[in-house]
Amino acid sequence: MNRQALFVDGFWHNNTIFAQLLGMCPLLGVTTSAENGFWMGVATLLVLLGSNLVVSLVRGVIPKNVRIPAYITIIAAFVTIIGMLMDAWMHQMYLVLGLFIPLIVVNCAILGRAEAFASKNSVADSVVDAVAVGLGFTFALILLGGVRELLGQGELFGFSVFGDSYPDVLMFILPPGAFIALGFILAGVNWINRRLAARAAARAASGDAAVAVEVG
Amino acid sequence: MMRFDREQLQMVLALFLVAAIAAVLLGMTDLFTREPIAAAQRQTLHHALEQVLPGHNNDPQAEAAVVAGHEIYPARQDHALAGLAWEVVAPDGYSGSIHILIGLRPDGRLLAIRVTDHKETPGLGDGIVRNQSWLDSFRDHGLDDIRWLVKKDGGDFDQFTGATITPRAVVKAVKGALEFYRANRAAIVTRFGDSTDAAVAAEVGK
Known part of the structure; x- marks a missing residue:
């Protein structure tokens, strides 16, 4: 697979949220606003980048039987380091995201990429994969956070969109709203994917017809 | 082997x-x-303290001291004690503890309260952060001039629509803070009194 296909695959076709439905805990927990979603996504992206990079560097060095505890240690170290850096230089956002930062350790998407991809591929490919998967995850968090913030508070990234007269739909800030909004987003993603598949099929069919004409 | x-x-x-x-x-x-x-934590505390303490020209964090189990931050204007602040915890919020910074005048009347940490329901219980007029209803009150209960319980403080437990916990914790001050006022004022007060106290002690 070339790098571009690798990127599209990690960002869209195998998106952690849209396709694999992994990492639901931070997704549903922190996405009460687009900004929270963005920074949670960035923190996860940085951890993923670090763990994919190191795991692919040590692939073949770590004996197979102890690879999982080794990967978990690597991931936990990166999470703790990112957490300390955020605590130091982004203190307010660190307080908002709170417990969800240390919980990045148990985001199965990260161990999943270490085990399924970085441990079997080159450093460069692993970095591309981490960036693609991380951006895909961040995109999903911003999307869900944005929808919930917009419907729940009439704002986007803290800026008023619908004006002061907008009646806040509290449900979208509360946990049930996260599930409902996610359901509609997944439906939308499936609709887009079906349209893409139909268009690809149509193109393939017309290509076949052209070939057939030429042969004829 | x-x-x-x-x-x-x-x-x-x-x-x-x-x-x-x-x-x-x-x-x-x-x-x-x-x-x-540590600097970020000091800065966060500094912002919170500035909102509950009166105008002052000392550094309350530098002069903080533990009296009767609470870390108390004194505000001074030209060495005279102008206000005191400390944090109390309401353990009985709707979801977990609510941390409240109390700002008090030395005479035992409230200057302001500010919630520094909570996990209350957004849109309902978090009025304790967003509802400024409710927060202002504490201002200038002491232990005896108002009934320290929410209206539903026969007191003078509003509850919020759809949220009674949260304001009830906050009112109870603030009342507890005022009772703490009444019980320990002598010790606190002695500890933080300005130099003149300290001299007077020493004189009285003789």
Whole structure:
């Protein structure tokens, strides 16, 4: 697979949220606003980048039987380091995201990429994969956070969109709203994917017809 | 005697190295971030203190001291004690503890309260952060001139629509803070009194 296909695959076709439905805990927990979603996504992206990079560097060095505890240690170290850096230089956002930062350790998407991809591929490919998967995850968090913030508070990234007269739909800030909004987003993603598949099929069919004409 | 074969040794060595390198990196990051984290925490506390204390020209955090189990921050204007602040915890919020910074005049009347940490329901219980007129209803009150209960319980403080437990917990905790001050006022004022007060206290002590 070339790098571009690798990127599209990690960002869209195998998106952690849209396709694999992994990492639901931070997704549903922190996405009460687009900004929270963005920074949670960035923190996860940085951890993923670090763990994919190191795991692919040590692939073949770590004996197979102890690879999982080794990967978990690597991931936990990166999470703790990112957490300390955020605590130091982004203190307010660190307080908002709170417990969800240390919980990045148990985001199965990260161990999943270490085990399924970085441990079997080159450093460069692993970095591309981490960036693609991380951006895909961040995109999903911003999307869900944005929808919930917009419907729940009439704002986007803290800026008023619908004006002061907008009646806040509290449900979208509360946990049930996260599930409902996610359901509609997944439906939308499936609709887009079906349209893409139909268009690809149509193109393939017309290509076949052209070939057939030429042969004829 | 137990013998390790080559494969086992490799496993032990690999895990040892991974853990050791991780430990060194974590230690270095801690050294590197310890001071900025402490500064960020001081800054956060500073902002909160500025909102509950009256105008002052000292550094309340530098002069903080523990009296009767609470870390108390004094505000002084030209050495005269102008206000006191400390944090109380309401353990009975709707979801978990609510941390409240209390700002008090030395005579035992409230200046302001500010919630510094809570996990109450957004849109309902979090009125304790967003509802400024409710927060203002505490201003200037002491222990005896108002009934320290929410209206539903026969007191003078509003509850919020759809949220009674949260304001009830806050009112109870603030009342507890005022009772704490009444019980320990002598010790607190002695500890933080300005130099003149201290001299007077020493004089009286003789």
